Amino acid sequence: MAEPEGTQPGVHVADVEDLRGAAHDRAVVSEARVVLARRLGVPPGEALQHLIWLARDLEMDLAEAASLLVKDSGGGPVGAVLAGRRAPRAEDDPAERRAMLSEAEEVLRRVTAEDTAGDAQILAEVEDDPVARALLEGTLDSCAHLVPVTGPEGDVVDFLFADLNPVAKDMFGRGREELTGLRLLRTDPGAVLSGLFDQYAEVWQTGTPLERDSFPYTTAQRGLSRSSRMSVRCVRVSTGVCVTWRYHAAEDRVARRLERVERLALIGFGEWDLATGEADWTPQMLANYGLSPEEVPPMPHDLPKVVADDDLPLMEEAVQTMFSRKEPVEAEHRVIAPDGTPRHLWLFAEPVLGESGLPVSINIVSQDITRRRGVERALAETRRQMLKQQERTAQERRVAVTLRRAILPDEDELEELPGLTVALRSLAAESTARIGGDWFATRVLPDGRAVFAIGDAAGHGLPAAAAMARTRNGLLGLACTGEPAGRLVGWLNELVGNMDPPATGTAIVGHFDPDRRVLEWTCAGHLPPILVRGDRASPLEVVRDPMLGAMPGWQYTTITTELDPGDLLFLYTDGLVERRDADLDERIERLTGILQDASRRPDRVLDEVLARMEHDRAADDTTLFALRVE
Numbered sequence: 001m002a003e004p005e006g007t008q009p010g011v012h013v014a015d016v017e018d019l020r021g022a023a024h025d026r027a028v029v030s031e032a033r034v035v036l037a038r039r040l041g042v043p044p045g046e047a048l049q050h051l052i053w054l055a056r057d058l059e060m061d062l063a064e065a066a067s068l069l070v071k072d073s074g075g076g077p078v079g080a081v082l083a084g085r086r087a088p089r090a091e092d093d094p095a096e097r098r099a100m101l102s103e104a105e106e107v108l109r110r111v112t113a114e115d116t117a118g119d120a121q122i123l124a125e126v127e128d129d130p131v132a133r134a135l136l137e138g139t140l141d142s143c144a145h146l147v148p149v150t151g152p153e154g155d156v157v158d159f160l161f162a163d164l165n166p167v168a169k170d171m172f173g174r175g176r177e178e179l180t181g182l183r184l185l186r187t188d189p190g191a192v193l194s195g196l197f198d199q200y201a202e203v204w205q206t207g208t209p210l211e212r213d214s215f216p217y218t219t220a221q222r223g224l225s226r227s228s229r230m231s232v233r234c235v236r237v238s239t240g241v242c243v244t245w246r247y248h249a250a251e252d253r254v255a256r257r258l259e260r261v262e263r264l265a266l267i268g269f270g271e272w273d274l275a276t277g278e279a280d281w282t283p284q285m286l287a288n289y290g291l292s293p294e295e296v297p298p299m300p301h302d303l304p305k306v307v308a309d310d311d312l313p314l315m316e317e318a319v320q321t322m323f324s325r326k327e328p329v330e331a332e333h334r335v336i337a338p339d340g341t342p343r344h345l346w347l348f349a350e351p352v353l354g355e356s357g358l359p360v361s362i363n364i365v366s367q368d369i370t371r372r373r374g375v376e377r378a379l380a381e382t383r384r385q386m387l388k389q390q391e392r393t394a395q396e397r398r399v400a401v402t403l404r405r406a407i408l409p410d411e412d413e414l415e416e417l418p419g420l421t422v423a424l425r426s427l428a429a430e431s432t433a434r435i436g437g438d439w440f441a442t443r444v445l446p447d448g449r450a451v452f453a454i455g456d457a458a459g460h461g462l463p464a465a466a467a468m469a470r471t472r473n474g475l476l477g478l479a480c481t482g483e484p485a486g487r488l489v490g491w492l493n494e495l496v497g498n499m500d501p502p503a504t505g506t507a508i509v510g511h512f513d514p515d516r517r518v519l520e521w522t523c524a525g526h527l528p529p530i531l532v533r534g535d536r537a538s539p540l541e542v543v544r545d546p547m548l549g550a551m552p553g554w555q556y557t558t559i560t561t562e563l564d565p566g567d568l569l570f571l572y573t574d575g576l577v578e579r580r581d582a583d584l585d586e587r588i589e590r591l592t593g594i595l596q597d598a599s600r601r602p603d604r605v606l607d608e609v610l611a612r613m614e615h616d617r618a619a620d621d622t623t624l625f626a627l628r629v630e
Helices: 015-039 045-057 062-072 095-113 121-126 130-138 198-208 249-265 283-290 300-305 309-325 370-408 461-479 486-498 584-597 602-613
Strands: 143-152 155-162 210-221 224-237 240-247 267-273 278-281 329-336 344-353 359-368 418-425 437-443 450-457 503-513 517-526 530-533 536-539 559-562 568-572 623-630
Touching: 015 062, 015 240, 045 536, 062 224, 121 143, 121 155, 130 143, 130 155, 130 224, 130 240, 130 329, 143 198, 155 198, 155 240, 198 224, 198 240, 224 249, 224 309, 240 559, 249 267, 249 283, 267 283, 278 283, 283 359, 309 344, 309 359, 344 370, 370 461, 418 437, 418 602, 437 461, 437 623, 450 461, 450 623, 461 486, 461 503, 461 536, 486 517, 536 584, 568 584, 568 602, 602 623
Parallel strands: none
Antiparallel strands: 143 155, 143 240, 210 224, 224 240, 267 278, 267 359, 329 344, 344 359, 418 623, 437 450, 450 503, 503 517, 517 559, 530 536, 530 568, 568 623
């Protein structure tokens, strides 16, 4: 098959794209490092570590995280030598950028200039190498036997994988079967970008072994990039070089998790070496004590420099206890942050004993618990305020109960009304917190008419009880005028609307003329009365006038209802029918059915209703009024 135009023989477009991708990733990481260093105000090396942490936290590879950071910095893409490379900004380091571009171009030039047609012949001519074979068989880490590929002038232009040990894997999981016979730079362009290729060539040419521990490494293949720390050993054998490598991905994961725990939980670790007088603290440990990474961690005798003065005796006692008893100690103390604010720390210290039984070092753990202590203080203050409010509320409830008892007459003290047999049940809420504003009133006017009323002041507790008392007393005073129910309720509406604090409520006020058996009544937002006549019960039709205190100046309607002997009129407050888990209309319908089947004796009617309605005694007051026409 013919090679695509524009490439050298044996060079595939995918391979070139991989190399370009790797060069692009390296360039983006470099730019992101500069951007992050500028944002955080830290050296580029430290910024790179923060970039790695960001990538791990976002669960993406380093290049992808770097790309997001660079995009967020405000530049725009341009057509450059590296596909997708971002345009340089004036504040970036031009020398570093030119060096990166030059390095990437060199990778592409070197690889694409070589012909791989003779690779099979090179491998066929490789003699048996017992040293290389022994290394492959005896190495526990990944190991490869590389044979040099030289150019016309004898310089090494690449290496061929002659063989690999069974455990060998590259960053993409490829092993002996996939890599044997392939060129190093075609499968791992990161060898050039990291400088490893030149070092392998130097080992082959000079015989000086290479040992490179724990360094960051990035490579690419088929559009994917991979990054990890790795360690490399390279030695010369008679036919080439043997390279042993180990990726530290698992160790990095453990380190990342530990770092994440430190950072999220504000936990720092450290060690005091008593023999050398040196302290080794993690970055979070330094941060907990308000120290910068460049500052020297304090030893035990230097604690006065970092511990708040008031807590020094406590810390000195803890240190003395640890040395005298040779046991772990823990203590809470404060340090003063650079901005002058106190910081609360929890400290755990454990002595490590030598053969003599004396401490040789001390392992320490600290945690910044400032936020926890702040939350605890806020919670304690909130609790104190709640207790005060609870006491005030309890006092108000006691006053409300006393006021209700003082204002409302007992059921057996209810005034008799001419032409009517009356029964009443007034039940305060079982929960004193829910005691409301239910009220009732009866009076006989000088002209022989009977006045009766039932109402409910909105709310609960002392405000509702106070509004109830003023509303009821106001009505009894106004009733003496003998004015129609609509006029009385209109005046009552103005009275309630002008209360301080503002109040609202519902009420039914009626006049009964015993001679004519006529009821003239007005409803201010209250549930309509239910009339039981013969074997039928139904709510009376009501004009939808507003509740008391809601509409100043409202003209309330007086409704006239003719009653017959034996009729039963049933009035009630919402505590009887309202339940959170039930529909109000359905509850009223249920009440109507109970009244239709109930006794016609007012007192028995009330008892049957209370027994069968299953109302919530704890939630609200309940008042029931039954009046039978004689």
